[in-house]
Amino acid sequence: MNIELIFQIAGIGILTSIFHIILKQAGKEEYSFIATLAGVAIALIMVVQLLADLFQQVKGVFFL
């Protein structure tokens, strides 16, 4: 059970929300959107790897 991944994703979420606020204060609305998108993409890549792991394990256990 790797709980580090959950903390990593939460950290990415908090960081992207801080970037969002800072860039919005600085008047760079378009960059703030891109920063949020990048954070979501990075977190999505991590989650998708875990999802593939789960699917492989289910395939192995249930002979799918």
Add this chain to the structure above:
Amino acid sequence: MDIFQVVGIGLTGALLAVYVKESNREIAVLISLATGLVLFIYALSQVGEVINVLAELSSRANINRYYLMIILKIMGVAYIAEFGSQICKDAGESSTATKIEFAAKVIVMVLALPIIMALMESVLRLLP
């Protein structure tokens, strides 16, 4: 005890998701997805042992291995579909969740067709 670990991971994931949700909704969904994945992978490692015992019992009772495989496949389909539909429901997409469940039901029925046919054949053989 492992149950304390499971509950701890679940509570931590839920707390982090609630904290992040107000500023960043997509990441909150990803956090709950990751928490669910970690817990599911843990549960699956336990299910494997149960399935080994089941296979041994069925081989001892001279049940056809083909039917046991079908039942296990149905269990796997139900497991994955339940997981996906719960995640969709959490993300607020209950219509997608309903469609996943519908597709899973159809797949389960297709998988169960050989068993239904075997049952029909044995019933027909019993009838005069």
